[in-house]
Amino acid sequence: MIKLALSEKPIELTQEEQNRLTQEFKDSGKxxxxxxxxxxxxxxxxxxxxxxxxxxxxxxxxxxYTEIEHFYPKDLYPDEVVRWGNLVPSSKKCNTSKSNTDTKKFPIINPFEDNPREYIFFLSGRLYSRDTEGIGQNTIDYCALNDRHHFVTPRAILSLLVVDDLEAIYRLNFIDGDITQLSQRRQKNQINRIKGYFAGINRKAEFSACTATSVIDAPFFSDLIIALKNNQFWDDEFETSLQEINFCYLGK
Known part of the structure; x- marks a missing residue:
């Protein structure tokens, strides 16, 4: 889970249209x-x-498939059935698990209003609560975020693959070998491989928070950055990617 920005509502969803749709929903018995x-x-x-x-x-x-989830359940709060900011994209698993949980009585993280890192963190592919109010644990439990089949296993596999590949490239070029002894073309090839992995960890990518956390927390990662800087490979492209990785980070 990462922090998200709520965009402007669709131009078609005028206040008049919102009122009309809300009344239609109520008149139909929800x-x-x-x-x-x-x-x-x-x-x-x-x-x-x-x-x-x-x-x-x-x-x-x-x-x-995409399901339109109501952050505050439409059956409990019909006036919010099409209110912009109450409609969020959800997987069927999260939607079904959350169901009609009254999130005003049992609050969960709203990624459009809250910063998830204040409430939860990743450790070994699983999410844990950070706050004392119970909001983090509510989110994990009500949205089934630690469901092994749907989420834990696929995000852990993806994160491990990225970490393993990055570590292998780091060892090949800076520990077991010396990248400065390669031809300019081969140096460029290896640096571009690293840049590719860095750039692939961004807020648009699947499971970005877990992957970013796994990479940043990997013991070799800070050494890789130091090696890149010491050998004059670090540039604005790397810096931009690192900022994005830090944005997605959800570590302890």
Whole structure:
């Protein structure tokens, strides 16, 4: 989970239209899916870069389809059925698990208002609560964020692959070998490989918080950065990528 910015609501969702859809929902006995207008679904999905705003799993891939989740349940708070800011993109697992939990009575992290790192942290691919108010644990439990099949295993595998590959490149070029002894072309090739891994860890990427945390917490990572700087390979591109990795970091 990462901090997200709430965009402006779709231009079609005027106050008049919001009032009309809300009344339609109430008149139907809370049965009509007024929030599934195509312009609403498209805008909501974009809020989290095509990911579930809770688990960060990529949506509309591997049979993981986008569901429009109501942060405050529409059955409990019908006036919020199409309020912009109450509609969030979710995976079916998170949506089903959260269900009609009254998040005003049992608060969870709202990534559009809260900074997740104040409430939770990653350790070995699993999320743990950081705060004393219970908001972090509520989020983990109500959204099933430590479900092994859906989230823990796939994000741990992805993170380990990135860490293993980066460490292998680091050892090959700075520990077991000397990158400065390579030809200019081969040096460029190795540096571009490292840049590729750095750039791949960003807020738009699947499971970015877990991957960023695993990389930053890896014992070799700070040594890799020092080696790159000492050998004059560090540049603005690396710096920009590192800032993005730090943004996604959710460590202890």
């Amino acid at each position: 049965k009509t899916t007024v929030y599934k207008k195509s312009y609403i679904e498209k805008a909501v999905k974009a809020l989290a870069y095509g990911k579930c705003c809770f688990s960060e799993i990529k949506l509309d891939t591997r049979s993981t």
